Amino acid sequence: MPLQTxxxxxxxxxxxxxxLAIDEFAEHDFPSASxxxxxxxxxxxxGSFYQYFADKKxxxxxxxxxxxxxxxRFVQGLQPPDPRMGLxxxxxxxxxxxxxxxxSNPKLEQVVYRALYSDSGTWLEAISRLREQxxxxxxxxxxxGMQQGDVDPAYDPELVAFVLSTLTTELGKHVMTRLQVEPAxxxxxxxxxxxxxxxxxxxxxxxxxxxxx
Amino acid sequence: MPLQTxxxxxxxxxxxxxxLAIDEFAEHDFPSASxxxxxxxxxxxxGSFYQYFADKKxxxxxxxxxxxxxxxRFVQGLQPPDPRMGLxxxxxxxxxxxxxxxxSNPKLEQVVYRALYSDSGTWLEAISRLREQxxxxxxxxxxxGMQQGDVDPAYDPELVAFVLSTLTTELGKHVMTRLQVEPAxxxxxxxxxxxxxxxxxxxxxxxxxxxxx
Amino acid sequence: MPLQTxxxxxxxxxxxxxxLAIDEFAEHDFPSASxxxxxxxxxxxxGSFYQYFADKKxxxxxxxxxxxxxxxRFVQGLQPPDPRMGLxxxxxxxxxxxxxxxxSNPKLEQVVYRALYSDSGTWLEAISRLREQxxxxxxxxxxxGMQQGDVDPAYDPELVAFVLSTLTTELGKHVMTRLQVEPAxxxxxxxxxxxxxxxxxxxxxxxxxxxxx
Amino acid sequence: MPLQTxxxxxxxxxxxxxxLAIDEFAEHDFPSASxxxxxxxxxxxxGSFYQYFADKKxxxxxxxxxxxxxxxRFVQGLQPPDPRMGLxxxxxxxxxxxxxxxxSNPKLEQVVYRALYSDSGTWLEAISRLREQxxxxxxxxxxxGMQQGDVDPAYDPELVAFVLSTLTTELGKHVMTRLQVEPAxxxxxxxxxxxxxxxxxxxxxxxxxxxxx
DNA sequence: GATGAATGAGTATTCATTCAT
DNA sequence: GATGAATGAATACTCATTCAT
Numbered sequence: 001m002p003l004q005t006x007x008x009x010x011x012x013x014x015x016x017x018x019x020l021a022i023d024e025f026a027e028h029d030f031p032s033a034s035x036x037x038x039x040x041x042x043x044x045x046x047g048s049f050y051q052y053f054a055d056k057k058x059x060x061x062x063x064x065x066x067x068x069x070x071x072x073r074f075v076q077g078l079q080p081p082d083p084r085m086g087l088x089x090x091x092x093x094x095x096x097x098x099x100x101x102x103x104s105n106p107k108l109e110q111v112v113y114r115a116l117y118s119d120s121g122t123w124l125e126a127i128s129r130l131r132e133q134x135x136x137x138x139x140x141x142x143x144x145g146m147q148q149g150d151v152d153p154a155y156d157p158e159l160v161a162f163v164l165s166t167l168t169t170e171l172g173k174h175v176m177t178r179l180q181v182e183p184a185x186x187x188x189x190x191x192x193x194x195x196x197x198x199x200x201x202x203x204x205x206x207x208x209x210x211x212x213x
Numbered sequence: 214m215p216l217q218t219x220x221x222x223x224x225x226x227x228x229x230x231x232x233l234a235i236d237e238f239a240e241h242d243f244p245s246a247s248x249x250x251x252x253x254x255x256x257x258x259x260g261s262f263y264q265y266f267a268d269k270k271x272x273x274x275x276x277x278x279x280x281x282x283x284x285x286r287f288v289q290g291l292q293p294p295d296p297r298m299g300l301x302x303x304x305x306x307x308x309x310x311x312x313x314x315x316x317s318n319p320k321l322e323q324v325v326y327r328a329l330y331s332d333s334g335t336w337l338e339a340i341s342r343l344r345e346q347x348x349x350x351x352x353x354x355x356x357x358g359m360q361q362g363d364v365d366p367a368y369d370p371e372l373v374a375f376v377l378s379t380l381t382t383e384l385g386k387h388v389m390t391r392l393q394v395e396p397a398x399x400x401x402x403x404x405x406x407x408x409x410x411x412x413x414x415x416x417x418x419x420x421x422x423x424x425x426x
Numbered sequence: 427m428p429l430q431t432x433x434x435x436x437x438x439x440x441x442x443x444x445x446l447a448i449d450e451f452a453e454h455d456f457p458s459a460s461x462x463x464x465x466x467x468x469x470x471x472x473g474s475f476y477q478y479f480a481d482k483k484x485x486x487x488x489x490x491x492x493x494x495x496x497x498x499r500f501v502q503g504l505q506p507p508d509p510r511m512g513l514x515x516x517x518x519x520x521x522x523x524x525x526x527x528x529x530s531n532p533k534l535e536q537v538v539y540r541a542l543y544s545d546s547g548t549w550l551e552a553i554s555r556l557r558e559q560x561x562x563x564x565x566x567x568x569x570x571g572m573q574q575g576d577v578d579p580a581y582d583p584e585l586v587a588f589v590l591s592t593l594t595t596e597l598g599k600h601v602m603t604r605l606q607v608e609p610a611x612x613x614x615x616x617x618x619x620x621x622x623x624x625x626x627x628x629x630x631x632x633x634x635x636x637x638x639x
Numbered sequence: 640m641p642l643q644t645x646x647x648x649x650x651x652x653x654x655x656x657x658x659l660a661i662d663e664f665a666e667h668d669f670p671s672a673s674x675x676x677x678x679x680x681x682x683x684x685x686g687s688f689y690q691y692f693a694d695k696k697x698x699x700x701x702x703x704x705x706x707x708x709x710x711x712r713f714v715q716g717l718q719p720p721d722p723r724m725g726l727x728x729x730x731x732x733x734x735x736x737x738x739x740x741x742x743s744n745p746k747l748e749q750v751v752y753r754a755l756y757s758d759s760g761t762w763l764e765a766i767s768r769l770r771e772q773x774x775x776x777x778x779x780x781x782x783x784g785m786q787q788g789d790v791d792p793a794y795d796p797e798l799v800a801f802v803l804s805t806l807t808t809e810l811g812k813h814v815m816t817r818l819q820v821e822p823a824x825x826x827x828x829x830x831x832x833x834x835x836x837x838x839x840x841x842x843x844x845x846x847x848x849x850x851x852x
Numbered sequence: 853g854a855t856g857a858a859t860g861a862g863t864a865t866t867c868a869t870t871c872a873t
Numbered sequence: 874g875a876t877g878a879a880t881g882a883a884t885a886c887t888c889a890t891t892c893a894t
Contacts, residue, residue, distance in 0.1 A: 004877095005877075005878065008877085009878090027332060028242070028244065029241075029245055031241070031242065031245045032242050032244040032245050034862085034863075034864090035863085035864065035865090036862080036863070036864080044879080044880095045879060045881060046864095046865085046880085046881070046882090047865090047866080047879070047880055047881065047882090048878075048879055048880070049865095050864095050865065051877085051878060051879075055864075055865075056865090088424075119240070145423075150423070150424065151423045151424070151425070152423060152425040153425070154425075155414060155418065155423065156411070156414055158391070159411060159414055159418075160423060162383075162384075162387050163380065163415065163418060166379060166380060166387075167376065167379060167380070170375075170379045171375075174375050178371070198369070198372060201368060201372055202372060202376065205368065205372075205373070205376060205419075205422070206418075206422060207422050207424045208421075208422040208424060209418070209419060209420050209421040209422030210358075210363070210364045210365060210368065210373060210419055210420060211301075211363065211364070211365065211420045211421060212362060212363075212364070212365035212366070212367075213365075218853070218854095221853090247887080247888070247889090248888080248889060248890090249887075249888065249889080257854090257855095258854065258855045258856055259855085259856060259857090259889090259890085260854070260855050260856060260857090260890095260891085260892080261855070261856090262890095263889090263891080264853065264855095268889075268890075269889070269890095431874070431875095453758070454668075454670070455667070455668040455671050457667065457668070457671040458668055458670045460866080460867070460868090461867080461868060461869090462866070462867065462868080470876095471876045471877055472868090472869085472876085472877060472878090473869095473870085473871080473875070473876055473877060473878090474874085474875055474876070474877090475869095476868090476869070476870080477874065477875070477876095481868075481869075514850075543756065545666060571849075575851060576849070576850065576851075577849045577850070577851070578849060578850065578851035578852075579851070581840060581843075581844065581849065582837070582840055584817070585837060585840055585841060585844075586844070586849060588809075588810075588813050589806065589841065592805060592806060592809045592813075593802065593805060593806070596801075596805045597801075600801050600805075604797070624795070624798060627794060627795055627798055628798060628802065631794065631798075631799070631802060631845075631848070632844075632848060632849055633848050633849060633850045634847075634848040634850060635844070635846050635847040635848030636784075636789070636791060636794065636799060636845055636846060637727075637789065637790070637791065637846045637847060638788060638789075638790070638791040638793075639791075643856095644856075644857065647856085647857085648857090673883085673884075673885090674884085674885060674886085675883075675884070675885080683858080683859095684858060684859045684860060685859085685860070685861090685885095685886085686858070686859055686860070686861090686886090686888080687857075687858055687859070688886095689885095689886065689887075690858075694885075695885065695886090
């Protein structure tokens with residue numbers, strides 16, 4: 001966690017530092033990300049950084065934390081449905097959330113993505129925990145889906161979880177590339193309108209398969 | 214491309230350099246990968262490296278190239294079926310190839326994986342080309358599948374391609390983790406036997422969906 | 427000298443700062459000793475430190491000063507004998523004082539020791555003065571000893587002073603290590619009982635030599 | 640140990656680096672000694688230093704090693720007497736060696752002195768070993784002296800060893816200061832002539848005590 | 853063709869000190 | 874009188890690359 005000093009900073013300065021840090025960690029590995037670059041861009045003294053954060057790792061973990069909170073805030077604004085209403089509608093909603101969240105926070109999402117998919121997991125305990133939580137959630141969803149008769153219980157649940165998790169994670173990126181959308185401060189109605197059918201289609205594939213009936 | 218001097222090297226020395234380079238780039242980002250480490254482990258002179266390769270990038274691209282050739286050689290040893298025999302059997306075969314190739318070349322696969330999923334694309338033209346080729350191949354497969362009636366033509370082909378490509382790419386890693394297999398020099402019959410049902414199941418999901426009929 | 431503000435501080439706070447400073451300077455060279463560490467441990471603001479002391483050197487010199495006063499207070503509590511009663515009994519008493527003082531103030535003694543034996547003398551005039559005072563005192567003792575017939579006047583007085591000063595200084599440390607005593611808040615009777623014969627023996631060596639008569 | 644690179648250096652350059660390093664470590668604690676200062680004075684690039692030495696510690700230990708070898712070379716040039724000829728003549732010889740060696744290598748001696756008397760012992764295993772060896776040697780001498788009847792066996796041997804070791808170590812410094820001698824490249828006959836009686840006198844004190852017979 | 857020494861900018865982090873509030 | 878944010882130079886150490894031999 002950042003030191004109190006950091007939270008005492010005038011809001012715009014604090015935000016500037018965060019933004020620049022997100023840029024840096026979105027663009028580089030943890031080891032390659034450079035504190036020097038961040039402070040020089042932020043126009044603050046090298047020493048000042050260490051008044052705000054204990055070290056590089058501290059900043060990095062804070063960004064992950066922040067991403068979590070941002071996402072939670074975002075999700076709660078979207079009235080989450082009950083997964084018991086059916087797994088596939090719920091998945092559709094999750095994909096929408098993921099995809100629109102990524103639109104408004106593409107760099108931040110990238111930081112998280114990098115964290116999850118790097119080998120950092122090995123050296124940063126916080127990350128392995130995050131990974132496990134995510135996995136557990138997907139396994140839970142699948143189990144629920146099977147109990148409700150949404151998912152054929154003949155399938156290996158872990159395998160299904162893998163498929164859902166992988167596709168959900170990657171889909172946001174794909175949709176953004178595909179629609180050639182510029183990252184936006186606020187999610188545009190237009191974007192949601194364009195993205196929705198794509199997401200729906202993927203869910204349909206998952207539900208009924210690619211094969212023509 | 215490496216300089217001619219590199220190819221004039223005695224085979225074992227050349228191979229040693231390659232292996233160590235693969236280790237290094239499998240474990241680190243491009244910027245974090247260290248030439249110093251490679252040469253010191255290889256026991257060759259710093260200067261010698263630059264007689265073999267123009268620079269770090271040159272080596273990196275060579276590894277990607279090499280990965281491509283290795284995979285091609287590997288694939289040809291496995292009597293590729295004709296995709297026109299049906300998309301889904303073909304996919305099953307592809308997944309088997311990917312998964313077994315990764316078993317015997319986990320480090321090399323990791324290098325490629327890293328390359329494709331980093332932003333290296335932005336600064337390394339060769340990588341974007343590689344990405345495009347892969348995408349194009351999947352699109353081609355899907356198109357074929359639709360023509361043959363394997364895939365419902367109502368789907369967006371690009372979206373289907375995304376799904377196939379994503380799952381195929383990630384599946385190898387997943388299966389290895391899942392089976393808790395140690396990387397092996399040669400693919401064991403046992404591994405193939407254990408992996409096959411998992412891959413089949415994923416293909417089945419793709420074909421018929423998760424929903425119980 | 428510390429600024430007046432320091433002496434206005436509530437006693438426990440002032441003492442805490444002093445104790446932590448002693449710890450720091452006992453463990454590190456002057457250049458390596460860290461004000462940052464001291465204030466952070468003391469839980470006071472960085473700026474506050476500079477309200478109490480002009481700078482690092484100021485604090486350091488104050489500790490030396492304080493050590494002098496502490497020792498003086500300590501000595502006076504031990505009813506110093508008159509050196510004119512005989513040099514060697516007096517030496518025995520001095521060694522007892524030195525050794526028991528070190529037991530109850532090991533860190534503070536270490537600070538002084540470090541100061542005297544570093545090259546700080548070169549850049550800190552106060553230290554050379556301290557050194558000279560000590561030397562002068564020993565020379566005075568020796569002179570007295572010769573006048574009283576305790577010490578053979580054939581010896582070079584300065585050389586005798588060196589021998590006495592060196593041994594007295596080092597003996598405290600040696601005895602503590604030797605008895606494997608933990609630093610104690612107050613000098614235990616037990617410790618004095620164990621140390622006394624050792625000190626006596628050294629004095630005996632000084633008086634009569636190592637040679638068997 | 641320094642890397643081969645270092646030994647391949649042209650003699651004068653290598654010597655210059657060593658000399659500057661000795662200066663630095665003679666004047667500062669291990670933590671305070673600055674590699675930056677050394678390289679900048681030596682006029683070599685920061686990076687070059689690390690072609691010669693693994694790190695700061697490597698350089699430091701090399702200096703200690705070098706001091707050991709220098710001293711050994713020096714001692715062998717002085718035809719060491721047999722301690723069985725009598726402890727006190729032997730001590731006289733040891734003190735002469737120590738004192739004249741210090742004259743021609745005052746900085747190097749200072750490095751060793753610092754090493755032995757710092758708390759570095761705690762973190763540098765090599766130093767504690769050195770310390771133990773020295774102590775053991777003195778204990779051995781005392782034991783011999785007692786067997787030969789040079790030293791009164793009523794004394795505590797460990798305590799005698801402490802006295803001898805302390806005085807021998809400190810005497811070199813004292814004599815140099817006392818004679819106000821400039822450090823010299825080669826030991827002058829004149830210096831030896833002046834120092835000898837002082838050393839003899841100290842040995843006499845040790846043998847017969849300060850008391851007038 | 854091989855070598856390995858030299859380089860200087862790069863890294864994260866700590867420091868004593870100042871000064872506006 | 875207390876605070877604590879700001880600073881910039883300092884630290885040890887690593888890097889990819891060059892070039893003379």
